[in-house]
Structure formats: structure tokens, C-alpha cells
Amino acid sequence: MHSLYEIFKRNGYTRRDFLRYVALLVSAVGFPPSFLPNAVKALESKPKPVVIWLEFQDCAGCSESFIRSTSLLPADVLLDYLSLEYHETLMAPSGLQAEEAKREAIERYKGEYILIVEGSVSPKYKGVYCTIGGKSNEEILKEASKHARLIIAVGSCACWGGIPHAEPNPTGAMPISEILKDKKVVHIPGCPPIGDVMVATIVGFVMTGREPALDNLGRPKTFYGQTIHDRCYRRPFYNAGKFASSFEDEGAKKGYCLYKLGCKGPITRNACATVRWNGGLSFPIQSGHPCFGCSEPDFWDRSFLYSPLSVVEGGFGWKKVLAGIAVGSALGLGSAYINKKLRGVK
């Protein structure tokens, strides 16, 4: 099997190029510069990782995002290096041959391959909503995960259930971690997640041989440790109370904070504001649209995408204020009446 360095060489890159990219990877994964020699050694010697990519109730958007990761590795190297032994959308074979290839890969790379799952699982009615080659998705997942070295759930569907899980959830969609309760799952949520983040997580695993540091929801701390709001370049406008009130107004043109337009940045953990999209070009807020928190659990169900956050969830309104005052006044009147009775006449 080829190591990353060998693939670089084969594609006509110099060792200088290789070192440059390794340095970039090390910083992207969030390791200190002192780790660079170790990383170089690992990527020179360790064989390329074997990846089995399963898709269930998904839209293939995460795969699209993955293959468009351009900033960490050159495109030709990337697809060569991360050898997708099985990927329903990308692989050439189909039908029984494809299933056979997967079985073989699992057999051959027992305990070594990385299992990536995209899309939510639907175990309802014995998996009738999502079957491949006559097998239910739950069965496929259990089978593939048995001997996996590392399980990565990509996209909000695989991590939290995502859009299939949203009300009323007709297919009984659920995150894969609920099926694989006894296994550790690395979550890379997002709809879709940033391609570079997926690549960096996989390469980081190759470099260290360990899964990355995770938070309590199983997300890599490096990429999901901070909220969008924390790192948003429009944060000063938020603090100053300068908001865009509609997509057409003066505030929107001036690039003011999109909070009032329903930005969920303050409660969304993702790397959009730092890593950004399309090779570091932009991210939703930069292009003038509020973040709607796609990487957070149940983002679709929390409320209307464009309703702002800080308000009372569900609204309060003057009617309830008046109702409260009316109740209080009635109680006060009653209390005063009783107290006056008990006080007696002076």
C-alpha cells in the first residue's frame, strides 16, 4: 500500500510540496508545530487508509462536500490517497459486484478500515424504508461496523438524525450512534459538513493512530469547540446593536449583524467562520445569509429558520402580560379583602 508521500511522488510533486502540505494538515488538525516531524514520519511510512463509506437516508451532499475539499490536499492526491473501497455514489461497480467488493474489503482490512456513515438509519418496520441489495440498513450498518477501526458519522443526518428525523419523522430515522450504542462514533455534523474538516479528521487519525479529542457529543474539539458567533467577523456589529432587519435594508447592505434575521450563530458549534467554505472563500454569513445552525441537533425542528434567537421561545406578548397583571390584581384584591376582614374595624 502506498503512503501519502509515495502518492505525492507518483503524481509529480516534490518533497518540498509534500512537506508544505503536511505542515498545513498539522495546523488544520490542530496539532502544535512541534508535532510536524512525527506527522511527516507517519505520512511517509503509514499506508493510506482504507475507507468504506455507507449511505443511508441521505442526499449525498456530504459526499459532494467531501470531494470538493481543495485546501488541505491537492485534488488528485486526495482521491488517490483516501481510497474509497466502497462508496455507493462514487464507485464504478454496481449491483452484486459492488456488494461483493464491500464484503471482501471488510474481510481483507478487518480491524483496519475506517467506516464513514452518511445519512440516518431507519430501523422502523425492519428497515423497510431503506434497503440495499435486500438487506436492511440497520443490518448493513451493524455488519460493517463490527470490524471497523474507526467509525465516523458525517453530516447531521448520521450524527443527529437530521432532516429525515425532523417532525413528523415518518421513517423513524435515528442517528447511527443509537444503533451502535456500544461503539465510539466520531461525529462530524453539518448539512453538509465542511469537506476540509472531514479530510483533516481522517488524516489526523492516520498521523496519530488515535481518534481526535471529542466533546461530550462526540465532535472533534478542534473544529466544533467554538461557536460561529464567537468567531464571526460580524460580531462587533452584534455588540454594538447594529442589525440588519431585512435582506434589503441599509443594514444588510452595510454588512451588519444578521441576528434579527434569525442567525443561529450564537448556539452553533462549527468551523464555518474559521475554516470557511470553498477553499476558505466564504461562509453563509459572509455571503449575507444568517447561519441556521445546520450542525446542531434537531436544527430543523427548533423554530422557523428566520426567527431570531434571544427572544422568548414561542413569544410572550402583551396579552399574557395583561393576563398576569389581571391574575395578580384579582389575587391582591382578594388578599386585601380578607386581610381587611381579619383586621377588623378600627
Added chain:
Amino acid sequence: MKDVVFYDFVRGPLLKFALFVFFAGISYRFFRVVFLGLPADYAKPKGNPYLMAVKKIIIKPTMGWTFNEIFSRRAINFIGGFLFHLGFLGLTFFVPAHALLWKEIIGISLPVMPSLIVDILTYSALGSLIALTLHRALNPVLKLLTGKDEYFANLLVALILFTGLLANKWAGGGLYIWLLSMHMLLADLLILYIPFSRLSHFVYYFLSVGFMGWNAGKRGVSF
């Protein structure tokens, strides 16, 4: 527990419950006193009691300042108290994020303050609250008058100001949501606590200062 679930709880059901209890509670406390009634007063007033009552309610906060010798002995109370109330009320209503909240609660858009003024008010309110609390703990008169309630209220308000300040200033990574939730949780607690404590003095201000002005008008004194 997922932080966002907690966050949704404190700004959703808990806040709604707190607001309802707050509005019902303070109006209960207000009317409980109002409906006790008042004996009729047949003495002919020397001035205009009603006008004076309104006037006093408006200008009373500045009246204590005219007592030079009291002011010189209790400058901390006057200046600290003034700064604290200014800061606390200003921040409650006119911080951009809070203005949105009030829009949702009472349906009126409030003007917002620039962030520099927000900062100044926060620091001055927090500083004066600490100074007032220390004064409360050290002054012999206040030691006699103070109970646990006062310290609890001061602590609660100080924590709210502090978490609010952090939420505004500090990019604390993922802890930001916890910080924000904590700010909101404490604020919910404060809103719940107000009707049950001496913090509801703001409704009695109108009654007791009104009566004071009414008496002043009745007696024909200007002060």
C-alpha cells in the same frame, strides 16, 4: 445534558413561567396594599397634594442629594445607588439583545445603546454593587438592618451582570452557550425572585413616594 436543550429551556418555558409569575406577583403585591384602603382626610390641604405626589414621584431620586451633611457621610450610598440603578435599568432595557427581548414581551421596540455606553454602565453598576455590598457588610447601622435576603439579591444581580458582561466580551469557545444559558437562568431566577422579595420595592416606590408627596402637598411644604 445538551447545552442547547438547556438554553432552549431557560429562554423558553422557564422564562415564560418566570415572566408570568413576575407580572402576576408584582401586581398582586401592589394591589394587596392598594386595596387595603385609606381613611378619609377632612383637613383642608395647604397645597395641591395630587400634583405634589406626581412631582415627587418624578423628582424624588434627586432629593436626597440636597442633604449635604448626609451626602457627605453616605456618598457611597448615593453615588453607588444612583450608578447601580442607572446601570441596571439601562442595561435591562436598552442593551441591543435585551431590546429584542422586550419587543417580544411587550411588543414595543426600544431604542438601543451604543456598546461603549453598555460597557460603561456594566462596569459602573458592577463596581457600585460590590462597593454597596461591602458597605452593607461593614457599616454598623446596615449590619443591624440587613438580612440574608439583601445579600442573596446582591449576589444574584452581581452574577447576572458578570455573566452578561462575559457573554458580551468573551469569545469563550463552546462555553459561550453555557455562559449565555447561565446568564438567562440567573435572570429567570431574578425575575422569579423579585415578587417574593424586597426587590419589588420599585412598585412600592410609586405608593410610598406618592404618599410622601401627598403629605407634603397637604402640609404645603415644598420638600
Added chain:
Amino acid sequence: MVEFKEQIGRTEIEKFYEFCKKGINMEVASYLEACVRCGICAEACLFYMGENISGRIDPTLTPAYKADLLRDIYRENYTIIGRIKKLLGLGVKIKPEDLKEQIKLAFYTCTMCDRCTKACPMGIDTPKLVSIVRGALTYAGLTPKDLADATNLSLEKGSPLGVDTQTFLKRLEFISEEYEVDIPVDKKPAEYLYLPSSIELMKFPSSVASAVKVLNKSGVSWSMSTKAHEATNFGIFAQSKEATKEMLSRVLEGAKELDVKYIIAPECGHAYQSMRFIAPNLFPEEWNFEVLNIVEFIDRMVETGRLSINRKVLMEKSTLHDSCQIGRRGGVLKEPRRILGMLAEDFRDSVLIPEHNICCGGGGGVLVIKDADYYRQKAFLSKMTLFDKVGAKTVVCYCANCMLALNTGAKELNRDYRFVSIVELVAEAIEEGEE
């Protein structure tokens, strides 16, 4: 009758509690609820200030603390939490010592001067609260001995100094001979009824004579009454409604008999207070007189041109002492200053705002209570700071009780202040004008 008991037992405590409970209305409740425990009132209280000047701090003199027992009783009977506590047996437990303390707080160290109200950021009328505590103590029969004696004496004989009608007439005869004035008694028809206070009558007769001179000079038809011959009202010191009403009914009777339009209260704080603001509520139907203080009367006469003051009679540096019940609580503040401006060469006001003036320390019956002497002397110390601030040795007063208290204080502490009555100065000025 007002009682004085040494022993405090169960019945007394129950009576105290009952009275406090009944005394609460909207105004009192809002004062009790509004207190924010800031303690600023302490700095406004002349007793606390006096202790401070002599280097001690007595936190129990804080006005807010005086109402704390009342506040506890209020909580227990007017709030849900208080009621629950009471049911659980965590209610107020009043011990005899607590009532002794209340006597000290309400009777010894409060002159109901209202200064704390003006300083209080919540406008809490502490005198109103103290008056309820006083009333409750009186109802329980725990009025301090000296005050109870004086009150009973005035109920019996018509005056706290034991001046009955005979003594009154004798005294008037003496005054009219001594000072060569005509005093009309029970003369009809009269427009104005003048009531002297027995303090003036017995201790400052010249003050009465001066008032008579001023009244005669102004040319109004006026008279004194044998029925209504006492202006002071010790009932409101003890806060006994019955005693107050009894004493005021004598005034009412005398005024009705003479069919006057105006009642002129003498230089006495509580007399003015009781007749101007309390009597109309006790006799809402019958009390249709206009009550004027003598200072107010002089000012009115000067304004209408019936009296003219052209001479300055007070040459040295002087300042004014305001009577709380006439001034701060009665609204007669501009008048004495206007008059004094005409009388005095070098008048310096000791306060920027008249309402800030400090009480003499003897009001509210504190003067007659011997046990309160220590506190009264301390209060005199704080009063003195104002005199010393302007550096005046001559102090003009318009309340006989204040004058008595200040004189006593000055004597006890060996200070050489001279206290003069404003009416005497007026009488002097108009007399000299004639010559």
C-alpha cells in the same frame, strides 16, 4: 385615661399586637413594604447624629429599625408567606423586653420630627409608623410614666401643668397687670379665638403678653375662652385617640360658644398640628374653623397692612430654629423667615432648605420624659452643630416647647445660647414703632 404599668404581661403584649394589626392601612402598608434597608435615615436622625458627635454609634437609633416590630406584625397578618410562617409556629414572638425596647425606640428616641422622611429615598414617613407603635403601647397601657401623668393631668384639669380655669384666669390677670395689656376673655362677638399653651402661660408669660399685644395691635376682634384655654394636646404624644379627642372637644366647645371663624394656635408645635390636621378628621362635621398659627397670623396681618414692622429689634447675629410640627409638618416655613427678615439685622439661616432644619430634641413628648434626658441631650448636640455652623448665639424660635427644650439642653450642657420667641420680637418691634 392613659395608663402606666411597670409590669408587662401577656395581656399587654396581646393588646399591643392587636393595635398594631388594626393600625395598618394602605399608606402604612406601603411604607412598611417600601423600606430597602439602606440606613440613610440614621444619618438624618438627630439622636443618632448626637451619639455620633459624642463618638458612639448606636445602630438601634436608626428610624427604619423603629418600625421593625410593626413590620413583622404586618407581615404576619397581611402576607401569605407571613401567615404560613405563623401557622408553622415561626411567627413573631414578642417578649416583655421587646416592648421595653419599643418604649425606648418610640417614646424616648423619636420626636416625630419627620426629618428622616425627607432624607429617605423611598419617602417613608417613619413618624407615621412610630405613631402607630406609640398608639399600641398606649393602648396596652405602657405609656412612660411622666408622659402618662402629664396626659392624665391635662385630661383632669385641662392642662399638663395643672392649669384649670381658675388658675388660667388668675394667670391672665397677672399678665395683664404685669405687661399692661387688655386681654378679652369670652368676649362676643369675636372673629378670632386665641389659645395660649400652658407652657407659655406658666413659663414664658411675656410670650403670651406679646401675642396679646400683637392681636390687639392688629385690630381684629378676638378673644380668649375659659372653656378652650389650653392649646397643647398630650393625647397626640401618647397617640391616644380618646385623649386627643377629649382635649380637642374642649377647644371645639369654646370655639363654638364664641362662634369664631379662625382659631389662632400659639407658639406650640403639637397644638397647631392637632388643630390644623387632626381635629378635622376627629370632628369632620363640626370643625369648620380655619386654624392659623400665630406666626402665620402675623404674616397675614403684615401682608394685608394691618400690622407694620418698620424697626429692626435684633441687632446681633441670629439664626432661626424651626419647629418641626409647625414648619416641616405644618407648612409654616416661609412666614417666620419673612418676618425675621424684617426684624433682624443679621439673620443667617442655618440650612439651605428650610425643611432640612434639625428638631430641638424635646418634641413629641420627649421633653417631659425624664428617662429620655440622656437622648435629648445628645440630640441637643446635633442641634448645636447648626447654630455653630452659622456662629450665632441668638436663636429665634416659634415654638414654646422647642424653646423650653433648647433652654433645658443649653443649661444642662452649659452653653450660652439665647433663645427668643419670634412673637416677642414682633411685639417689641411694633411697640417701639409707636414711641
